Amino acid sequence: MRSESRLLVTDTTMRDAHQSLLATRMRTYDMERIAPDYARGLPQLLSVECWGGATFDVAMRFLSEDPWERLDGLRARMPNLLTQMLIRGANAVGYANYPDNAVRHFIGEAARGIDIFRIFDCFNWVENMRVAIDAVAESGKLAEGAICYTGDVLDPARDGFDLGYYCDVARQLDAAGCHIIAIKDMAGLLTPASVRALIAALRDVTDKPIHLHTHDTSGAAAATLIAAAEVGVDAVDAAMDSLSGLTSQPCLGSVVHALRHGPRATQLDAGVIARCSGYWDAVRRQYAAFEADLRSGASEVYRHEMPGGQFTNLKEQARAVGLEGRWPQVAEAYREANLLFGDIIKVTPSSKVVGDMALAMVSQGVSARDIENGNRAFAFPASVKAMMRGDLGQPHRGFPPAIQELVLGDAASVDTRRPSARLAPADLDKLRGEAAQILGRKPGEADLASFIMYPDVFSAFVKSGDRFGPVARLPTPCYFYGMRCGDEIVVDLDVGKRLHIVLHAIGDRNDAGERKLFFELNGQPRTMTVTETQAEVAAVTTLLADDRDPRQIAAPMPGMISMVAVAPGSRVAAGATLFSIEAMKMESAITAPVAGVINRILVEQGRLVEPKQLLCVIADDE
Structure with a gap:
């Protein structure tokens, strides 16, 4: 990489682009159909980012897909291209810390199909990344250690995130054995001027290749990539034109055209990029239901600093809890929450904590000043308590002690050790037995890895597969929206196993809630009966609490009561937990x-x- 004069490019369309724009809902079916075109037409790519991050659990949770089958399918169709994944250090592809041997097991299994592992920690705590870095190196693959970027290296007021800080992290990653150093600008905060200063500074402390990742939330990220190319960055991330921009990565085709005929020309074929972009444009239309309500660049990102992958998701969370019309307050609360926590790096999973806090503040009508001064009672989300305890690790300046005391009430509960070091090694043999109970057979190593990361999600995925079969083989419009009368689809179950299905008619629903479907299967008429499930909603009288009476306990936000900790007659002390309420992955104690x-x-x-x-x-x- 260091010997190349051309700018190397990673295509993010199959991972971060759709994670940022389409709620991570892109299906393997659509990726596999274009993968051979990448292999034939774009062999000059440095890599194709196609796995990891949120795609792992979403595949099982929402798409009824095995993420390992996606990896195998893409690997087989792009044998000449390097595949790349995102891994959250000690969190692997989950949202919690895992025992060290579980992380090593996962990486060992992923290495069968992944060539470049981009490894990061949400607080740039290299100590929390070492197990993953070592495991990748031992597997013979490339470890790309990521420096998560926040703030502005040119702003003297943000002295906690100056050039010296980022250079120190780069030195640590270099010493830890990383083959490549990534700059992970997850919110798209780098400007042309700041990226020039940052890359020049990093080049003074490491001779490893530097790989730049950013998001185009502001609308100015392409200029940042061009500036980075001019000062010698080795590689950049970009997305196919039709899945670029907004909270995704900068436009690949535009970057290629901007650099052609110059010393950093990418040597990528603009015609092939245009054809692939046309394919993705047609595919994207099938995911209209998951499009975010964001139609232009948003310079507000420089104020609230939300990661591109979170920006649209937090908007959806705000809508789900009834705050859609108060987005400016939510965005400002996000900024306040970050400062309340001591100005931290915001990337999964720390960004989720800041988002949880922002939603809770707006829902409960509480400001950061109210919290600091203790003027208002406030139910801190469970994720905030976990972060303050040290469950996510430690930011380089620690958390403000006053806030830790407010959140936890007891400084003794803070643990500054590496989170995974507190965990006993995973009993892999025991876990294999548990996975076998779910599968009804001996699990493979990939099955075991999925079960360790997400036991409940894996169990639900297996049950869904047993009930509905290989629905991952269905065409995307059919999978999401179903068939209409007259529709014809082709389903390839395996090599030489193809189904032609034509839906002719749908019968009326009978008193038992059943309908008959009339269709053809490979030319033969078939009939089947399906049962529709309908929810009957009864009128419910809702009592509201009198906010002047502290003995009437009210719900602070819309959501679901996930836990009731008391019963009639229970004696409680002030501050005792009564209920837990959950809304869009945010859980708070009442x-x-x-x-x-x-x-x-x-x-x-x-x-x-x-x-x-x-x-x-x-x-x-009494």
Whole structure:
């Protein structure tokens, strides 16, 4: 890489582009159909990022797909291209810390199909990345250690994230054995001027190749890539034109044209890029239901610093909890929450914590100043408590002690050790047995890796496959939206196993909720009966709490009661947990503002509640 004069390029379309634009919903079916064109027409690519990050669990959770089959399929169709994945250090492809041997096992299995592992830690804590770096090196693959970028290296007010800080992280990654150093600008905050200064500074402390990743949320990221190329960055990330821009990566075709005829020309074929972009444009239309409501660049990102992959997701979370019309307040609360936590790096999973906090602040009508001054009671999300305890690791300046005390109430619960070092090694033989119970057969190593990362999701995925079969083979419009009368589809189950299906008619629903479907299967008429499930909604009277009475406990936000910790007659102290409420992956505790005895409980676990809905009443303890 260092000997190349051309700018090397990684295509992110099959991973980060759709993760940022389409809620990670891109199916293997659509990737496999274009992969041979990449192999034939774009052999000059440095790599194709096609795995890892959120794609792993989303494949099983929402697409009924085995992520390992995706990896095998793409590897087989692009044998001449390097494949690349994103791995969250000690979090692997999950959202929690895993035992060291579990991370090593996962990487060992992934190395059968992945060539470049981009490894990062949400606080740039290299100590938390070492197990993954060593495992990649031992597998004979390339370890790309990522420096997560935030702030502005040219802003003297952000002295915690100056050039000296980033150079120190680069030195540590170099010493840890990384083959490549990545700059992971997940929010797209780098400007042409700041990237010139950063790359020049990094080049003084490492001779390893430097690979730049950014997002185009601001609309100015292409200029940043061109500036980086001019000062000697070795490689950059870009996305195919029709899946570029906004919260995705800069436009690949535009970067190629901007550099042609110059010393950093990429040597990529612009005609092939245009043809591939045309394919992705047609595919993207099939995912319209997952498009974010973002139609232009957003310079506000320089203020709130949300990662590109979170920007649209947090908007959706805000909509789901009834805050869609208050997005400016949510964005400002995100900024306030970050500063409240001590100005931290925001990338999965720390960015989710900041987002949880922002939504909770706006939902509960509380500002950062209210929290700092203790003016208002505030239910801290469970993710905030976990981060303050040290469950995600340690930022280089630590967390503000005053905030830790507010959140935890007990400094003794803070643990500054490497999170995975606190965990006992995973009992792989025991876990194999548990996976075998779910599968009904001996699990392969890939099955085991999936089970370790996401036991509940894996179990649901297996049950879904047993019930519905290989739905990953269905064409995308059919999978998401179903067939209409007259539709004809072709399904390739395996080599030489092809199904031609034509839906002719759908019968009326009978009293049992059943319908008959009339269709052809490989030319033969067939009929089958399916049962529709319908939810009957009864009218429910909702009582609202009197916000002037501290003994009437109200729901702070819309969501689902995930846990009821008390029962009628229970004695509670002030500050005791009464309920947990969950909304869009955010879980918060609802605590007692006063001591007393639980008089009435008006909700049960699993109940959906609205803001200010009365949950329980606390009587005096006489």
